[in-house]
Amino acid sequence: MSSSNLHEFVLQTLSESFDDTTRAWSTAEKLKFIFKNYRVKNTTHCGLRLTYIGDRLMSKHFSSYSYETEKRISNSALLGLDKNMIWPYYIGKQHVTFYSTDDAAWFQLNGHDINTFTDFI
Numbered sequence: 001m002s003s004s005n006l007h008e009f010v011l012q013t014l015s016e017s018f019d020d021t022t023r024a025w026s027t028a029e030k031l032k033f034i035f036k037n038y039r040v041k042n043t044t045h046c047g048l049r050l051t052y053i054g055d056r057l058m059s060k061h062f063s064s065y066s067y068e069t070e071k072r073i074s075n076s077a078l079l080g081l082d083k084n085m086i087w088p089y090y091i092g093k094q095h096v097t098f099y100s101t102d103d104a105a106w107f108q109l110n111g112h113d114i115n116t117f118t119d120f121i
Contacts, residue, residue: 007045014057037082048088055090065104066097073114080118
């Protein structure tokens, strides 16, 4: 599934969470509400890092794998995640959540260190 298709699939799945009766939400506004680093690049949706609310909405509809983080995430790790992740993910102050079993397994194999994890994705 391409990134654009994934964004559309997530938006379609979470569409009931947006009350269009009190406010008209554009597609871009909804995606920015769900994804912290959402942007459009050459007509392609980019950015899969979830906002806090996006993570809460996703966890109601999809399997998630949450882990405590032991180290502070580096800027290069954030860029690596943004560039290489295929499925949505959430980074909190003390935990990380993945919505892919493969991502969760690789994270565990790398000692729950997000900075090391990004070297292998």
